[in-house]
Amino acid sequence: MERVIYIVHTSPGRTRLRLPWLRSDAKEATSLADGLLQVEGVEEVQVRxxxxxxxxxxxxxxLSLEGLLEEVRRSTGVDVLLRPGEEPPDGDALLRSLTKGSGVARAASLFFKNVNVDVLRATDGHLDLGTLATLTFATAGAVEVAVKGKLPPPPWFSLGWWAFQTFINMERVAIQHTAVPVRHNGNGAAAAPGPDAAGYSE
Structure with missing residues (x-):
């Protein structure tokens, strides 16, 4: 979980914050409360x-509001602090997915690469997974036509998939020059290099 300090409400002598990661770390919540109670000017701390x-x-x-916030930042080690109405920067996980692919996509890629290596080994390098899949589908289609005696219309999801693939192939230039709307906090993290994943900062 991205560690961000949200300012929920402030009034003289009363400040409510939200630290989402405390939901999974009760010990840190207790440590934060104990640490803040040691700060001069802090009268009471309620952590849920x-x-x-x-x-x-x-x-x-x-103790001013800024002084209190500085103590919270120091105690938690979190620098990202958002006031009401502000949005958090996109996290490293999102930026990493934009540059290297999502976690599921990388896992699927690794699986199929391993299968491809197994197919190449089994056929002594004469057949790879892509060719095997193409021949399998072509054979299955030919058998279906031979059994039914006619060419069946493609199902709607096949038409949708081929429409998507056609768009990807025909509009590759437009896709590469469309910016990806991600936010970063100016610490050097950004979206994938190149025109296909240009981000913007706030």
Whole structure:
């Protein structure tokens, strides 16, 4: 989970924050509360780990809002702080998926690459997975036509798939020059290099 500090509400001497990752780390929630209670000016801290809510009651004469936020950042090691209405930057996992593919896609790719190697080994390099799949589908189609005696119309999902593939192949230039709307926090993280995954920063 991306570690972000959200400012939910502030008024003189009363500040409510939301730290979503505390929902999965009750120990850190307790440690944060204990640490904030040691700060001069903090009178009471209420942490609800199951919601990630942190309510701080503090003396504004001794501890300003910015001073409190600095203590929370120092205690948690989190620098990304969002005020009401602000959106968090897209996380490293999203940016990594844009440059290297999603986790499921990478796992599927590894699986089929291993199968392809097995097919090549079994056929002494004469047949790969792509060719085997093509011949299998072509043979299955020919058998179906021979059995039914006519060429059946393709199902709707096949037409949809081929329409999608046609768009991808015919509009490759447009796709490569369409920006991917991702946000980064200016620390050097960005979308995939090149015109096919240009991001924008906020």
């Amino acid at each position: 780990p199951y919601t990630g809510s942190v309510l701080c009651l503090h003396d504004p004469g001794q």
